[in-house]
Amino acid sequence: MKRNLPLIFITLLAILSPSVAHASTGTVASCSSIARNKSIVKGILLPCLDNKSKVLYQSIKGPVVVNVFGSWCEPCNQEIPHFLELQALHKVAIVGIDVEERNMQAGRDFVLKKKMTWPILFDVTSVTRGIFGLGVPVTWFIDANGKVVYKQIGVITSTAQLKSEVTKYLKVKL
Secondary structure: OHHHHHHHHHHHHHOOOOHHHHHHHOOOOHHHHEOOOOOOOOOOEEEEOOOOOOOEEEEEEEOOEEEEEOOOOOOHHHHHHHHHHHHHHOOOEEEEEEEEEOOOHHHHHHHHOOOOOOEEEEEEEEEEEHHHOOOOOEEEOOOOOOOOOEEEOOOOOOHHHHHHHHHHHHOOOO
């Protein structure tokens, strides 16, 4: 029985942990879980890295944390562990927007490598520059009414900072 404990533990972990099971399947998260305001029909339509859907950015409803990043961006890489910890709490939605990537497959490969289990939109033509600006990382906090209540320009340096901002600006208890 002792010899089987590691196997049992790994099996349970794969079943109970979305990020482990998700990463093992080799697929990126579906964007079907993104809450949207169906009455908004105009705006920027972005493809999902799942390559199955598109999302009108302006229709995203909160509370949600929107993180704009690129795999080539070192500060973006530094903050991913903080988003992984936030996602593990399952208390607030996260949506990523991958910008200035070589191609969609490079974005998918990066997301799988980093075990990012939240929906990721792909900005193939950098059309979101007009919304978010030129630099990354950028993180926006959007409340339940769809209003941007806070913009974090630059790297999120700790999980404590990210949790504090979620609690303060989105009123979500973590």
